[in-house]
Amino acid sequence: MCASVIFVVIVGLGAIGQIAVQLAKKAGASxxxxxxxxxxxxxxxxRHGADFCFNPGGTDVGMEIKKLTGKQGADVIIxxxxxxDALQSALRGLAYGGTISYVAFAKTVYGGVQPGTRSAF
Structure with missing residues (x-):
């Protein structure tokens, strides 16, 4: 993949996720x-602009993201x-130096990630 390609993943496609899809496209996501x-x-x-969409059930979400991005990973995950569980599986699909944005917080987060704090991977 070309370095100028920007991959954005939206996890959860309720009302907020649908808006995020549209805004990602408008903001220039490839x-x-x-x-x-x-x-x-x-x-x-x-219909709102997502290039790909998949059901996370029975799928390793991180690996699916890596596959769709040519092993690069997502530049941004929202x-x-x-x-x-969705948060943890999506993290595996994040590109090195990528950004993850938590819009909806889980009550319990496993694996030592503390939402609301800055984390660098």
Whole structure:
């Protein structure tokens, strides 16, 4: 993949996630990838500009993101689902030096990540 390609992943495609898909495209994301277990939300996200969308059920989300980005990983991940497991699996798909934005916080987060603090990987 070319270094100028910007990959943005939106995890959780409810109302906030749908807005994030549109804003990512408007802001210049080259490729927008949606992740949601509800198929009709993926259909809506595609109409709003998502290039890819997949159901996380039975899938290693991080590996799927790596596959769709040519092993680069996502430059930006926007987590809007509020599920701790979704956050942890999405982190594996983040590019080195990438940014993750927590829009919806899980009550319990596993693995030592503390939402609301700055983390560098």
């Amino acid at each position: 490729v927008v990838i949606g992740v949601d277990p509800i198929e009709h939300r993926c259909d809506i996200a595609r 987590e809007t689902s509020g599920y701790a």
